[in-house]
Amino acid sequence: MPTTNKGAYAKLLSDVDADFKAEDLVDSTPFSVMFGPDKCGATNKVHLIIKHAQPNGTVAERHLVSPPLVEGNGGDKLTHVYTLVLRPSNSSFDLLIDGESRKSGSLLHSALFDPPFAPPKEIDDAEDKKPEDWVEVEKIPDPKATKPEDWDEDAPREIDDDEAVKPEGWLDDEPASIPDPEATQPEDWDEDEDGAWEAPSVPNPKCAAGKAPGCGAWTRPQKPNPAFKGKWTAPLVDNPEYKGVWKPRKVANPDYYEDSEPLKNVAAIGGVAFEIWTMVRAS
Numbered sequence: 001m002p003t004t005n006k007g008a009y010a011k012l013l014s015d016v017d018a019d020f021k022a023e024d025l026v027d028s029t030p031f032s033v034m035f036g037p038d039k040c041g042a043t044n045k046v047h048l049i050i051k052h053a054q055p056n057g058t059v060a061e062r063h064l065v066s067p068p069l070v071e072g073n074g075g076d077k078l079t080h081v082y083t084l085v086l087r088p089s090n091s092s093f094d095l096l097i098d099g100e101s102r103k104s105g106s107l108l109h110s111a112l113f114d115p116p117f118a119p120p121k122e123i124d125d126a127e128d129k130k131p132e133d134w135v136e137v138e139k140i141p142d143p144k145a146t147k148p149e150d151w152d153e154d155a156p157r158e159i160d161d162d163e164a165v166k167p168e169g170w171l172d173d174e175p176a177s178i179p180d181p182e183a184t185q186p187e188d189w190d191e192d193e194d195g196a197w198e199a200p201s202v203p204n205p206k207c208a209a210g211k212a213p214g215c216g217a218w219t220r221p222q223k224p225n226p227a228f229k230g231k232w233t234a235p236l237v238d239n240p241e242y243k244g245v246w247k248p249r250k251v252a253n254p255d256y257y258e259d260s261e262p263l264k265n266v267a268a269i270g271g272v273a274f275e276i277w278t279m280v281r282a283s
Helices: none
Strands: 003-013 031-040 043-053 059-064 082-087 092-097 100-106 122-124 139-141 158-160 177-179 201-203 222-224 236-238 250-252 271-281
Touching (some): 031 082, 031 271, 043 100
Antiparallel strands (some): 031 043, 122 250, 139 236, 158 222, 177 201
């Protein structure tokens, strides 16, 4: 069955002038903000990408982390309205679907965009190494513990149920399956090449449900062994050498900068474009 992949993005274009023509629009045309649903194969999300200029002059794409899913999984054939609100006054955003907020927060929150608009003041020291004698194992087997004398590691998990009795009417002398009495040897069967022909097996009608509780040799069912304990292992105790989870020391981030109003460092909008595409793939 063919599958349909869809995408619809609103792009706030940058670096376009009055001479720019619609037919010149391509997927690589520079933009400041890109927003819209994308349902393509395993991809299912509402994109929000903001291009933000850093103090060193480089421009980085900030992608919304864990964006909401496309409404109706992109296949309910209904019209949905996707809305993006960017507030320069407090550097916040709100992503709505059909008027309902699905993702919102501050652009300055380090966990909402990748890479974040505000880099951390401190980062892990790449040159710091964990000491060789650092112990991160919190629990160890109790060295003082001993296996109890009555602990039987060889006891089976299950044993015969001695209280079970053979159901009345059990047919010991009847096999569970018999040769199909209606089967016939194929006309093209060659015993020299194919061997002696045997009819395929079918369930014995005498053993059908409602006629007999079972057929063949009866064996006692199994039950859990109350003496079963399995392989003995020493209980765990606190490791006196435990030092905790090692973490590298922090150092000042050489790329740190403060930008309390990141939307002011987004390129001016020179136009608005809508990129809509549909692709059908044969399964």
